[in-house]
Amino acid sequence: MFRTCPRRWARCKTLWGYDAVIMIFGIPIQAFLGQLLIGLINGSFYAVLSLGLAIIFGLLRVINFAHGAQYMMGAFVGFLLLSWFGVNYWLALLLAPVVVGITGIAIERFALRRLYNLDHLYGLLFTFGLALVIEGGFRYFYGTSGQPYETPKLLSGGVNLGFMYLPIYRGWVVVASLIVCIGTWLLIEKTKLGAYLRAATENPKLVQSFGINVPFLLTLTYGLGAGLAAFAGIMAAPIYQVSPLMGSNLIIVVFAIVVVGGMGSIMGAIVTGYMLGILEGLTKVFYPEASNIVIFVIMAIVLLVRPAGLFGRDV
Amino acid sequence: MTEIATTPETQHRTSNRVQLALVGILLIGLVIAPFTLYPVFLMKVLCFALFASAFNLLLGFTGLLSFGHAAFFGGAAYFTAYAVKEWNFPPEAGILLGVVGASLMGLVIGFFAIRRQGIYFAMITLALSQMFFFFCLQAEFTRGEDGLQGVPRGHLLGFIDLSDPLNMYFFVLVVFIAGVFAVWRIVNSPFGMILRSIRENEDRAISLGYSVNLYKLAAFVMSAGLAGLAGGLKALVFQFATLTDVAWQMSGEVILMTLLGGIGTIFGPIFGGAFIVTVQNYLSTTGFPVTVLTGLIFIVCVLLFRRGVVGEFNASRLAKKLGLRSRS
Numbered sequence: 001m002f003r004t005c006p007r008r009w010a011r012c013k014t015l016w017g018y019d020a021v022i023m024i025f026g027i028p029i030q031a032f033l034g035q036l037l038i039g040l041i042n043g044s045f046y047a048v049l050s051l052g053l054a055i056i057f058g059l060l061r062v063i064n065f066a067h068g069a070q071y072m073m074g075a076f077v078g079f080l081l082l083s084w085f086g087v088n089y090w091l092a093l094l095l096a097p098v099v100v101g102i103t104g105i106a107i108e109r110f111a112l113r114r115l116y117n118l119d120h121l122y123g124l125l126f127t128f129g130l131a132l133v134i135e136g137g138f139r140y141f142y143g144t145s146g147q148p149y150e151t152p153k154l155l156s157g158g159v160n161l162g163f164m165y166l167p168i169y170r171g172w173v174v175v176a177s178l179i180v181c182i183g184t185w186l187l188i189e190k191t192k193l194g195a196y197l198r199a200a201t202e203n204p205k206l207v208q209s210f211g212i213n214v215p216f217l218l219t220l221t222y223g224l225g226a227g228l229a230a231f232a233g234i235m236a237a238p239i240y241q242v243s244p245l246m247g248s249n250l251i252i253v254v255f256a257i258v259v260v261g262g263m264g265s266i267m268g269a270i271v272t273g274y275m276l277g278i279l280e281g282l283t284k285v286f287y288p289e290a291s292n293i294v295i296f297v298i299m300a301i302v303l304l305v306r307p308a309g310l311f312g313r314d315v
Numbered sequence: 316m317t318e319i320a321t322t323p324e325t326q327h328r329t330s331n332r333v334q335l336a337l338v339g340i341l342l343i344g345l346v347i348a349p350f351t352l353y354p355v356f357l358m359k360v361l362c363f364a365l366f367a368s369a370f371n372l373l374l375g376f377t378g379l380l381s382f383g384h385a386a387f388f389g390g391a392a393y394f395t396a397y398a399v400k401e402w403n404f405p406p407e408a409g410i411l412l413g414v415v416g417a418s419l420m421g422l423v424i425g426f427f428a429i430r431r432q433g434i435y436f437a438m439i440t441l442a443l444s445q446m447f448f449f450f451c452l453q454a455e456f457t458r459g460e461d462g463l464q465g466v467p468r469g470h471l472l473g474f475i476d477l478s479d480p481l482n483m484y485f486f487v488l489v490v491f492i493a494g495v496f497a498v499w500r501i502v503n504s505p506f507g508m509i510l511r512s513i514r515e516n517e518d519r520a521i522s523l524g525y526s527v528n529l530y531k532l533a534a535f536v537m538s539a540g541l542a543g544l545a546g547g548l549k550a551l552v553f554q555f556a557t558l559t560d561v562a563w564q565m566s567g568e569v570i571l572m573t574l575l576g577g578i579g580t581i582f583g584p585i586f587g588g589a590f591i592v593t594v595q596n597y598l599s600t601t602g603f604p605v606t607v608l609t610g611l612i613f614i615v616c617v618l619l620f621r622r623g624v625v626g627e628f629n630a631s632r633l634a635k636k637l638g639l640r641s642r643s
Contacts, residue, residue: 020545033540063434111618120434121380122443125574128567136606233329256442259435286497296446298426305438308522 002073005101023098028252032285039281040274041170041239044177045232049254050261051181052228054269055188057258058201059221062112067253070136072244074101074233075137079149079242089152089238096234108219110138116218122197131248138244142240146241171234180231181270184224188266197221256299272310337582354480355552356596360589361491362549367414367572367584368498369541375568375579376502377534382437382566383424383444384542389561389627390447391543396463397456408491410547410600417543418536420447425535429528432517441563446471449563459596462557465548477551487548494544497629499581501537510534542569565608571609574616577623586625 056064060119064070077096081087087095115122151169158167188194199205200214208214216246233247240246254273261272276295283294290297302310348357366388373379391413399409428439451457458464468477477483501507512520513527521527550556559565568591576587592608598605620627628634 024470063438100436113615114618118621121437122621124380124434124437125570125613126617128570129610129617132610132613134610136604136610140604140607158551252441252445255438256445259431259438259442292449292453293446296449298440299442302573303427303430 030164034091035281036278037164037166037170037281037287038284039278041173041277042280043251043277044174045236045273046236046254046257046277047181047270048177048228048232049250050268050269050273051184052225052232052260053254054261054263055184055223055228057263058117058265058266060108060112060123060218061120061195062115062222062301063120063255064149064222064225065124065127065251066107066130066134067127067225067229067254068247068249069131070100070104070229071233071236071250072133072138072247073103074148074230075237075242075246076142076233076244077230078237079147082149085134089234093231097230100230100233101227105219105223107226108222113215113218113220131251132275135244135248142186142244143153144243144245146243146246149237149242151238151252157291161292169238173239174237177232180228184228185266230300253295256295259311260299260302260309262309265311329628340461349484354484358484358487358552358594359549359596360592361487362545362552363572363592364585364588365491365494365548366542366545367569367576368495368544368581369538370569371539371573371578371580372498372501372571373534373539375583376507376514377510377531379429379531379535380433380437381428381440381535381538382563383428383440383447384539384569385444385561385563386424386444387417387420387539387545388448388549388565388569389451389556389558390433391546391581392421392556392560393451393457394462394543395547396466396550399469399551400463401456405473406471406551407611409469410544410551413547413550414540414543416524417546421536421539421543425532427468429531429535431440437614444566445563448558448563451456451473451558451561457556457558458492460558462552462555464555468551468554477484485507485551487552488546490544494541494605495581495585496568497541502581506533509536525631546604551610554558561613563629565610567613568609571613571616573623574621575612575623577629578621580623580625587623590624 014262040298049071051090053064053067056062056067058196074096076090077099081092081095082089087117112123112126117124155172159171160166186194190199196207196212196217200212200217204214235247248305260267260276261268263269276298277299280291281312284291306312332474345357356487366384368383370381373381373384394416395409398404398412399406404412424440424443425597427443428436452459468483471477471482471486473484475482477486482588502510509525509530511518513525513530514521517527520530532549546560549560572591573584574587575583575590576585577583594608595605596606616623622630
């Protein structure tokens with residue numbers, strides 16, 4: 001359906017040279033698709049982050065409050081590698097998750113491990129304290145303002161898709177996150193290591209009695225989860241700026257996503273991440289005022305209808 | 316922390332006597348304090364101690380970890396500040412409105428949160444309070460980033476001028492004592508015993524025929540209302556209400572105060588609140604980042620002494636000698 005361009009979209013007339021704009025529910029299609037894409041990009045970050053949370057929770061029964069801080073650390077490691085050693089984006093994409101993963105392993109090995117026999121809430125409180133220390137420390141040294149991180153040359157620029165302009169880097173984020181999510185899923189569902197992980201999730205004592213080093217698996221899992229968060233962080237660096245508090249509000253949204261998805265399945269975490277990201281993007285088109293809270297509202301609705309979450313098994 | 320009272324009657328009596336003496340010393344100290352220390356600082360301590368006590372009602376005596384109590388504290392601060400400033404409510408009515416508002420919010424948030432347990436409960440309360448934060452960020456009546464400023468303290472009951480720091484201090488002190496007494500009374504009532512039984516073994520409580528969800532919700536609303544009392548007071552003390560009071564960091568702070576002082580003790584949260592406020596006050600003049608220290612205290616508490624200062628003291632030999640151990 002063609003309608004004339006309303007005043008608020010007057011800019012699109014000059015941009016696109018049309019007198020009429022394709023409208024969907026009274027919204028120009030460019031704006032619609034643009035927000036859909038932004039939603040998809042946010043969803044990519046949500047998916048990778050909630051995947052990491054779900055993996056850690058599945059095995060360790062710890063809600064990793066430091067996940068947002070580890071995401072921030074990933075971005076900062078990339079930024080510091082670039083500014084200190086001139087390490088480029090591609091190497092940083094590999095190194096940042098490794099560095100943050102190693103710190104995660106150290107944290108698990110020396111502190112988190114002591115809390116497994118206690119109420120799970122202590123794990124949450126410990127990682128909360130950890131997040132405060134990490135974020136407070138970075139803020140002390142780098143302030144609250146963001147540091148820019150340049151988009152790698154190969155991925156700068158954009159393509160005109162006909163209906164909208166797509167910056168290549170953002171397309172890359174979606175593709176890369178899909179690769180990482182599917183890769184992690186395959187690792188857990190199709191490999192021997194994954195089989196051990198799943199078995200240890202179901203019954204750690206039994207798996208240990210078969211001679212498998214479960215404590216080592218736990219350590220590895222926390223490192224993997226932290227590494228995933230760092231991967232999301234370094235991917236986010238060129239889009240959002242690198243700032244000490246970039247993860248602190250994000251993590252709460254990811255918590256809500258995890259509640260919506262339920263902790264039952266890895267795939268559930270991934271799908272819910274993308275789904276809610278897109279939904280949030282669409283809310284920005286139709287009712288921008290609610291875009292901050294739409295995920296929380298959905299969480300409340302899901303809790304009423306299906307308390308275990310969309311993909312959850314436990315009640 | 317959760318020892319059962321199996322001590323003989325005599326020891327019980329000495330323990331009561333010692334406790335009464337301790338309370339008396341504390342009260343005398345609080346009455347003398349404003350003449351030697353800065354009243355606004357003391358009032359801040361009392362507000363946060365009350366806030367932590369309210370929070371402890373839920374965490375310590377019902378076993379529910381709420382990560383969203385800032386919504387009730389900060390929400391009530393907004394309600395009180397708005398009513399006093401814009402509608403010219405007298406202070407007592409403003410605070411009452413804050414308490415009612417916080418209780419209603421507790422009813423709504425609690426209704427959703429009690430559908431899940433443990434970690435999920437914490438995450439849901441966190442998410443819903445964050446939602447309230449975004450609401451406050453965008454709503455008109457909160458004045459966004461500026462907050463509500465220049466809230467008049469007004470006249471209590473029409474004739475006590477609260478702009479006088481000492482009058483204000485004693486008003487805060489009375490409300491604080493009433494609030495902590497309310498917590499103590501709730502905890503030591505038959506209702507409080509049921510709450511404790513839910514904390515210890517929820518399934519058993521259900522099988523005994525208690526509608527556990529109703530009890531949890533009631534505890535949640537009471538805790539929210541008392542947190543609102545602290546928030547409303549704070550708005551009058553500082554004469555403003557801002558977004559920091561509803562931010563999730565505030566929820567974390569109150570957990571820390573309770574954890575540091577001792578979960579499930581009456582005096583723990585009071586000590587924790589006083590300690591954290593004092594440290595923050597001291598650090599604000601130095602360049603040291605407060606959040607780092609807060610986080611470190613968190614980590615140390617969780618790893619090394621989960622009973623908290625008062626909890627450790629109650630478990631110590633000295634406490635046993637004084638006959639305090641029976642009371643947890």
